[in-house]
Amino acid sequence: MSCGWKHRGPLGPRAFVLWALASLCGLLLACAPPFRVPTQVRIPEESPRGEVETSDLAIRATALVDEEAQLELFRANLLLAGLLPVYLEMRNRGDVPVQLHRVRVEAYDESGNRLLLRSPKQALRHLFDYYDVTAYRITSREQLERSFAEMAFAFTPALAPDETRRGMLFLALAGEPGPRHAPARLTLTFASLRRARAPETFSLTLHIIMQRAEQ
Structure with missing residues (x-):
């Protein structure tokens, strides 16, 4: 993703303007963030979700399968890049902390295929690879990685009593690289x-259950 302008010999006024515009195009592509991280995550009400709870811990997970909502939040279609974003909420209703730092997240679709949990950095790499983003400053990419990490669900520190914690999980869809669909059941x-x-x-x-969201 870059713009270039090759020339031989001295530039005339018109050629110079075209060269300057081409150079500016390349500069903007290299500096402007190709994706964004929402400061506030707004999940569509009709998004499929599941819940489970005990006497002291409640967990709710919402799958963001609406492609328009993904474009609005991230300026990218994560499903096309092979990722399923899941918004996770945990609430400690007990009187002792719940330790999360050794939690294993195991995800399977309706066919028994495993969806691997990706770190925010790995998820961002999926997007860069799918959208073929090459001209981007390293410092800006590092800032984008930090923003993705801040949005992700944090498994440390322990979940304190009366605390509700929220964040995004990024699951890699099963199958070969390339555009894929959300599973019917997760x-x-x-x-x-x-x-x-x-x-x-x-x-x-x-x-x-996500079948209704695809209809």
Whole structure:
């Protein structure tokens, strides 16, 4: 993604203007952020979601499968890049912290194919590769990576009593690289949850049905 203007010999006034415009085009492409990170995540009300809870912990996950909403939030279609964004909410309704730093997120579609959890940096790399973004300043890319990390769900520190934590998960869709569709059904398991001072761990599983969102 770049603009160039090759010439031989001295430039006339008109040629100089065209060269300047071409150079400006390349500069803008190299500096302007190709994607964006929303300061406030607004999930469409009709988005498919699933919930699971115990007496002291509630988890809700919402799949962002609406492609127009993805374009509005990220200025990119994540599904085309092979990513499924899931907005995660956890609420500690108990009186002791819940440790999340060793949690394993296990995601499977209706056919049993596993969707791998990607870090914010890996998710951004998916977008750069799919959209073939090459002309972009390193410092600006690092800032974009930090913004993606801030938007992602944080598994540290522990979830304090009465705390509600929100953030995005990025799941890599199963299959070959390239445009893919959201699964009809998503099973999410959060394994190795642990209450503070408790010796044992526990797991919670929820299901998200997405067929209605595709109709």
